[in-house]
Amino acid sequence: MHxxxxxxxxxxxxxxxxxxxxxxxxxxxxxxxxxxxxTETDEFSxxxxxxxxxxxxxxxxxxxxxxxxxxxxVRELTAKDSVGFELLLIxxxxxxxxxxxxxxxxxxYGAETVxxxxxxxxxxxxxxxxxxxxxxxxxxxxxxxxxxxxxxxxLERGNTTIRQVKI
Amino acid sequence: xxxxxADIVVRTLIEQGCDxxxxxxxxxxIHVYDSLYKYRDELTHVLTAHEQGASHxxxxxxxxxxxxxxxxxxxxxxxxxxxxxxxxxxxxxxPMVAITGNxxxxxxxxxxxxxIDITGITLPITKHNYVVGCVxxxxxxxxxxxxxxxxxxxxxxxxxxxxxIQMAKCDYxxxxxxxxxxxxxxxxxxxxxxxxxxxxxxxxFIYFGGGLISSNxxxxxxxLADLIDAPLGCSLMGISGIPTDHPRFLGMQGMHGHYxxxxxxxxxxxIISLGVRFNDRVxxxxxKFAKNSKIIHIDVDSSELSKIISPAxxxxxxVKVSLRKLIDNLSxxxxxxxxxxxxxxREEEAKNTDKREGMTPFRIIExxxxxxxxxxPIATDxxxxxxxxxxxxxxxxxxxxxxxxxxxxxxFGMGAAIxxxxxxxEHAVLVTGDxxxxxxLQELSTAVSYKIPLVIVLLNxxxxxxxxxxxTLFFDxxxxxxxxxxxxxxxPLIKAFGGEGVRATSIEELKTSLEKAFSYEGPYLIECVxxxxxxxxxxxxxxxAIDDIIVKEDDLRA
Numbered sequence: 181m182h183x184x185x186x187x188x189x190x191x192x193x194x195x196x197x198x199x200x201x202x203x204x205x206x207x208x209x210x211x212x213x214x215x216x217x218x219t220e221t222d223e224f225s226x227x228x229x230x231x232x233x234x235x236x237x238x239x240x241x242x243x244x245x246x247x248x249x250x251x252x253x254v255r256e257l258t259a260k261d262s263v264g265f266e267l268l269l270i271x272x273x274x275x276x277x278x279x280x281x282x283x284x285x286x287x288x289y290g291a292e293t294v295x296x297x298x299x300x301x302x303x304x305x306x307x308x309x310x311x312x313x314x315x316x317x318x319x320x321x322x323x324x325x326x327x328x329x330x331x332x333x334x335l336e337r338g339n340t341t342i343r344q345v346k347i
Numbered sequence: 348x349x350x351x352x353a354d355i356v357v358r359t360l361i362e363q364g365c366d367x368x369x370x371x372x373x374x375x376x377i378h379v380y381d382s383l384y385k386y387r388d389e390l391t392h393v394l395t396a397h398e399q400g401a402s403h404x405x406x407x408x409x410x411x412x413x414x415x416x417x418x419x420x421x422x423x424x425x426x427x428x429x430x431x432x433x434x435x436x437x438x439x440x441x442p443m444v445a446i447t448g449n450x451x452x453x454x455x456x457x458x459x460x461x462x463i464d465i466t467g468i469t470l471p472i473t474k475h476n477y478v479v480g481c482v483x484x485x486x487x488x489x490x491x492x493x494x495x496x497x498x499x500x501x502x503x504x505x506x507x508x509x510x511x512i513q514m515a516k517c518d519y520x521x522x523x524x525x526x527x528x529x530x531x532x533x534x535x536x537x538x539x540x541x542x543x544x545x546x547x548x549x550x551x552f553i554y555f556g557g558g559l560i561s562s563n564x565x566x567x568x569x570x571l572a573d574l575i576d577a578p579l580g581c582s583l584m585g586i587s588g589i590p591t592d593h594p595r596f597l598g599m600q601g602m603h604g605h606y607x608x609x610x611x612x613x614x615x616x617x618i619i620s621l622g623v624r625f626n627d628r629v630x631x632x633x634x635k636f637a638k639n640s641k642i643i644h645i646d647v648d649s650s651e652l653s654k655i656i657s658p659a660x661x662x663x664x665x666v667k668v669s670l671r672k673l674i675d676n677l678s679x680x681x682x683x684x685x686x687x688x689x690x691x692x693r694e695e696e697a698k699n700t701d702k703r704e705g706m707t708p709f710r711i712i713e714x715x716x717x718x719x720x721x722x723x724p725i726a727t728d729x730x731x732x733x734x735x736x737x738x739x740x741x742x743x744x745x746x747x748x749x750x751x752x753x754x755x756x757x758x759f760g761m762g763a764a765i766x767x768x769x770x771x772x773e774h775a776v777l778v779t780g781d782x783x784x785x786x787x788l789q790e791l792s793t794a795v796s797y798k799i800p801l802v803i804v805l806l807n808x809x810x811x812x813x814x815x816x817x818x819t820l821f822f823d824x825x826x827x828x829x830x831x832x833x834x835x836x837x838x839p840l841i842k843a844f845g846g847e848g849v850r851a852t853s854i855e856e857l858k859t860s861l862e863k864a865f866s867y868e869g870p871y872l873i874e875c876v877x878x879x880x881x882x883x884x885x886x887x888x889x890x891x892a893i894d895d896i897i898v899k900e901d902d903l904r905a
Contacts, residue, residue: 199470206471236653243650249475249495 188227189253213331264334273323352482353378353513359489369401373421376448378513396789402432403762408770423461434472438753442501452509474502482515498528500648533664541660542676548617551577557584558622567670580608583752587742601629603734607692613893625655635892712739724767725776728760728783731812734883736778758786774800794870795845802864803872841872848872
């Protein structure tokens with residue numbers, strides 16, 4: 181079992197996300213994160229999905245995605261050949277006792293304070309999924325009020341683009 | 348030329364080579380029905396009693412002809428009534444286009460009268476579906492739907508057309524019918540590796556399913572079998588793919604498969620699997636399935652290659668072109684020792700033949716066989732009668748066994764038989780049971796109205812036999828809700844519908860009745876009363892392995 185990331189180029193049409201997630205649901209794939217975005221052209225949207233499983237499950241995920249009419253390209257993005265980041269917003273109780281410790285942890289990860297009130301702080305961090313998870317784990321020592329993370333945005337290294345890949 | 352959306356629907360169907368459609372009108376599809384009236388000389392519309400019947404008829408038409416079956420229904424309940432039919436077609440990979448009307452585009456999403464999100468509902472049971480957004484897209488959407496339905500692994504496609512799109516006008520220019528995508532070529536290296544595996548095997552077995560029939564690869568199958576001297580077995584969906592009496596054919600695999608076929612596949616050292624998907628009804632316990640053999644799996648849908656089993660050689664490609672390549676990579680081989688084993692399995696199987704006389708399932712189907720022509724399409728419903736039909740019917744040519752394999756849809760038979768008859772123009776047969784028949788027997792009215800020559804062999808045991816069989820074997824004979832305390836008298840019933848019928852109480856009466864039935868121009872029902880405790884055998888208990896196979900009733904009652 182290991183985690184993997186797939187970039188999925190889909191037609192930019194009404195309801196495409198529903199088709200993709202409906203397939204995940206009915207075939208019971210484990211989805212860790214999923215993000216959808218516009219692309220360089222109006223014609224396509226891009227879905228980045230991270231999941232985990234063995235090689236057979238990975239192949240199944242790619243095959244089942246490829247069967248959907250609105251899916252144009254499915255491409256695995258490996259850690260070695262791609263760059264991937266996600267964005268975290270984390271809201272912590274602004275507790276006077278913990279204030280210095282929170283600030284230290286945030287500083288050591290390069291997390292930015294984007295909202296500060298008497299009772300709460302929102303920190304913003306961009307990084308790999310692993311780094312973000314590690315940061316959240318440290319923050320559990322304090323009082324976490326709310327977390328929102330975007331899921332992975334990922335591109336292949338070098339001049340290859342997903343639109344060059346043929347299904 | 349400038350046409351309304353409704354006219355474009357009908358003209359595009361005609362353009363796509365459609366000659367008959369099945370359906371049921373309603374408020375939100377009324378404009379299309381007006382166009383069907385206008386073009387009635389070019390396109391026949393068959394009105395069924397219920398939309399489900401229409402969907403199964405389109406399915407039966409598609410299975411027998413290989414063409415795309417078309418069904419039309421209105422919005423809301425009309426559309427939801429298609430769901431079972433679409434799901435049935437999806438699970439058995441049948442090319443179908445379903446057209447539904449819907450409320451005005453401006454009313455969509457507001458829970459208007461008879462509005463339903465049919466594209467949402469059918470998302471997991473269609474290859475693809477559409478809500479048409481403007482009349483300019485309509486013709487191309489229908490063309491694309493035909494292409495998708497018939498390309499690669501076939502399946503159903505639904506097109507939802509809001510009423511305003513049917514009324515709007517735009518230019519329409521006829522085009523040539525859509526052609527399916529080119530057949531997918533298999534990788535040459537993979538083929539060579541598979542050929543090597545076959546060449547070095549001592550006990551090869553060929554296992555084929557519905558994908559072989561969809562690909563029209565029947566000739567290539569027999570050519571390969573002769574070349575490598577292999578026995579053949581099939582899934583439920585593969586039945587009629589080759590003649591039942593072919594000397595290499597051992598019969599069906601699976602829970603109620605033929606003994607020799609199941610055992611031979613179990614003993615094979617190389618299983619060449621063609622257009623099958625290793626359903627749990629075939630494999631039984633997946634962990635113990637075919638442990639000692641190398642599996643070569645050829646399928647046009649690559650997702651099937653890694654879904655259930657891990658084949659030694661997975662080949663993505665159209666079955667017909669892959670077989671052609673495989674044959675070109677092989678030289679003739681003989682397997683005399685293997686055939687000795689296979690023949691001994693057959694002898695063992697023969698010992699268990701049901702030798703009882705009288706109105707037993709075996710004798711009834713055996714008698715029916717004498718009245719079949721090679722071209723006769725035979726539909727079934729689902730349950731014990733379906734398995735008996737699969738086990739005992741004699742087929743001479745492909746696409747003649749019309750049965751719901753994947754979804755196991757009770758109530759499939761009446762509609763499917765009507766579609767199969769209209770697709771082939773032959774006198775059709777329906778083998779059914781009293782449980783299944785009770786679900787959709789209102790389609791008798793359709794068969795009467797359209798004078799469908801149809802022989803209905805009804806095996807009436809007064810119980811839901813297949814469930815009862817499980818209750819007998821695994822639930823301490825707690826016959827929970829499987830005893831049908833009905834007073835339905837089927838012979839007067841079919842007469843009330845305007846057909847003919849008779850009850851046969853002996854094989855002699857059955858023969859006389861079949862004689863009459865096949866010369867009757869309409870639905871003719873023959874009720875055969877059978878014992879409620881007839882078993883379908885052999886039986887591989889659910890989740891069991893091949894060693895758990897039950898072959899004789901004595902094994903059960905002991």
